[in-house]
Structures are given as structure tokens and as C-alpha cells.
């Protein structure tokens with residue numbers, strides 16, 4: 061018996077009991093989400109505001125937060141769901157696929173057609189992901205790291221923002237050769253730092269070098285992973301040259317995100333990537349905290365043109381990796397979707413994005429909104445709708461520019477969800493790639509050894525993966 065059948069049988073039994081109870085106008089909707097707890101007063105306040113607004117619109121719901129034990133949210137959620145306790149609205153951060161396979165997650169596409177606010181709030185990559193996997197809704201802009209620099213440093217160098225790969229290299233070199241941090245020693249500031257992997261750099265350099273998607277056709281017309289293409293090789297050669305000249309941080313592998321940030325604030329690196337517009341503004345705030353009395357603004361650097369083109373890296377649209385689902389077993393699907401639709405509407409977004417009048421913002425007689433300091437710790441519990449604009453600009457010019465680039469620069473990738481039997485190959489090839497990139501960057505391996513990397517990659521599962529990819533891609 062599948063989990064769904066078992067649960068349906070239980071539900072039918074429960075329904076018989078419920079029939080004896082008097083009919084109530086208020087519908088209970090249970091909601092499990094990582095960011096919602098009954099013990100957090102702000103969460104409760106938001107839920108109550110949502111209930112009141114929905115009631116005013118004629119939908120009387122009792123929105124009940126399901127608290128999950130601490131530790132891993134995904135694990136706690138999985139334990140609860142497998143015990144047969146399935147809330148009406150469920151936020152997943154992993155583990156959704158096996159629930160979808162059990163048939164307990166609702167296909168959201170017909171609902172989105174029915175509910176105009178949800179449909180209008182979607183980002184282009186949400187639309188593509190829903191076509192491939194219709195069970196999760198995560199209305200946020202895609203992650204697309206972009207680089208920033210202190211505007212005063214750019215001014216001191218007398219340089220315009222770089223528009224090509226060569227100009228980027230020249231900027232990194234100028235930062236390195238100058239003494240912008242003013243410690244009296246030229247040559248001890250990196251052009252660029254990062255952390256963990258080179259993935260942040262790929263966000264703006266993939267397209268520049270012609271790494272257009274995860275899967276690309278080789279000269280013979282066969283599908284190959286872009287990791288083993290000449291375009292990738294040219295990109296890695298560029299990264300490795302930056303590292304060898306002291307322009308890119310060779311310690312990126314061991315840097316944590318806070319080490320990366322610290323090097324930027326203390327002047328040990330001139331450029332870092334921010335993963336989202338909000339993060340760019342956090343960097344700006346922390347930079348000013350580190351330099352009291354100065355008024356430092358950050359400038360966003362443009363997407364460089366290169367031998368292969370220009371643009372943001374292609375976005376994986378195979379599925380959402382996290383997001384809200386509706387239980388297909390819910391007896392109140394319509395009300396549950398209505399809650400999500402409200403959160404995607406202007407009124408819902410005003411609550412979710414701005415918090416409360418008198419706390420996170422004030423309004424004057426004309427209705428003009430001024431944010432208070434409290435807004436800095438407020439965060440959206442549900443969505444970041446593509447069609448919502450704040451009454452007062454919350455983002456700095458650099459952050460707004462980054463968001464505009466994300467909106468206009470979206471390109472869908474052709475990556476797909478791997479069947480479980482390829483999990484070992486996917487992990488092994490990624491490890492081979494990351495360890496070779498690290499060797500190229502530190503100089504432990506020369507780019508002349510590229511073919512050796514390719515052989516190792518293919519042997520670790522790359523060949524098998526490419527054979528499967530050829531059956532999926534057209």
C-alpha cells in the first residue's frame with residue numbers, strides 16, 4: 061500500500077468522525093515552514109495579519125503554524141510527513157521529490173492558472189521550473205552572484221567599470237599594484253577574493269567564455285558536459301592566470317564566506333561577489349561599519365564581454381530546490397492555495413516584505429512610507445514577487461542595478477534531474493572537477509594537463525552521464 065492510499069484511508073475514517081461535529085465557517089489550514097514558529101512573536105503577528113486580510117476578502121481561515129523540532133528542518137519535516145501527519149501547506153528544503161513520487165503533493169499548475177496573483181508574481185525561471193516539476197513554488201529571484209567594488213577605490217584608480225574580460229584583468233591588476241588600503245605597502249591587496257569554489261566567478265564569466273549551458277554540443281554534434289569543453293578550459297586558464305599573478309585569492313578553497321567578506325572590508329581584496337541584491341546592501345552596511353566616519357558606497361561591476369559572448373550564467377530550471385507545496389490530501393486545497401495567492405498579491409507582499417506600520421516603517425499624512433531601523437532584521441516569510449515594488453526604495457542603486465540585471469539577463473539552462481542511479485557519477489565527476497580546478501588555481505597542475513583532467517572526469521562517470529544526457533536532450 062502506498063503512503064497516499066494509507067493516508068486516504070485514514071482521512072476517510074477521520075471524515076466520518078468530523079461529520080458529527082457542527083459545521084464551522086472558519087477553515088483550519090495547517091502550515092509547516094522553516095521560517096515560521098509559534099514562539100516567534102513576529103511570525104505570529106504576520107500570520108494574524110494574513111488571517112485578518114483574508115477574512116476581509118471573504119475567506120475565513122485559521123492559519124495554524126506547525127512547529128517542527130530544532131536541528132535539520134528537512135529531516136524533522138520528513139519524519140513528520142512519513143508518520144502520516146501532512147499539513148495543508150508545506151515548505152520543503154529538500155526531501156520533496158520522494159513525497160511527490162508518493163503522490164501526496166498537488167500539481168500546482170492548474171491552481172496557478174486559476175489564481176491571478178500567483179501567476180503574475182512568478183519570475184521567468186519559476187515558470188520554466190514549474191513546467192518541469194509542478195510541485196514547488198519558490199517565488200524569489202534566481203541566485204546570480206555579481207561583483208562589487210568600493211566606488212572611492214574605482215575613483216582613486218581613475219578607471220571606468222570594466223566591460224570586457226581584459227578590462228576586468230586590468231582592474232584587478234591596478235587594485236593589486238596600488239596601495240588602496242593605505243598601509244604603505246603596494247601589492248598586498250588582491251584584485252578579487254572568493255570562498256569555497258569558483259562558482260561565483262562563473263556567474264559572469266561563463267557566458268563571456270562561451271560556457272553557455274550545462275550541456276553543449278561538441279564539433280561532432282554530440283552532447284558533452286560543458287565542464288570538459290574548450291570554452292571551460294579557456295575560462296579556467298583565465299582564472300588560473302589571475303591566481304598566479306596574485307589578482308585572485310589562491311586561498312579561496314579554504315576561505316569561508318565571512319573570511320571572504322572580512323578581506324573585502326579590511327582592504328585585503330578589492331572586489332567580491334554578492335549572491336543577491338540584499339546581500340550587496342549588507343556588504344555596503346558592513347563596509348561602513350568597518351570604516352566609521354567615512355561614507356563608502358559600493359559600485360556594481362558590469363557583465364563582461366569575452367571571446368564567447370556576454371551575460372549571466374544559465375539558470376538551472378529542472379526544478380525548484382526548495383519552496384511551498386500543497387498537500388494533495390488536503391481537504392481545503394482551495395483555501396490553502398488562496399493563502400499562497402494572497403501572499404503573492406500586493407497586499408500580502410506589503411506585509412511580507414515591509415512588516416508593520418509603526419514598527420518596520422512609518423507613514424506620514426500623505427501616505428509616504430519611511431522605513432525604520434527595524435526593517436534591517438525583517439525578512440519575507442513567503443515570497444519575493446517579481447511584480448511587487450516597494451513604496452519607498454529599499455535597495456541601494458547598486459543593489460537595484462543587480463536586480464535589474466537578474467530580471468533582464470535570465471537564460472534557462474538545459475540541466476535536468478538525474479535518475480537516482482546516476483547519483484554516484486554526479487558526485488564523483490563534481491569532485492574530480494573541483495579538485496582539478498583547485499590544482500589549476502594553485503599552480504599544482506598546469507593547464508597543459510587539461511586532457512588528463514578530462515580523462516579522469518569521463519572515467520569517474522562523465523561518459524556514462526553524457527550517454528544518458530543524449531537520450532534526454534534534443
Ligand SMILES: [Ca+2]
Pocket residue numbers: 238239240241242243244245246247248249
Ligand atoms: Ca597595501
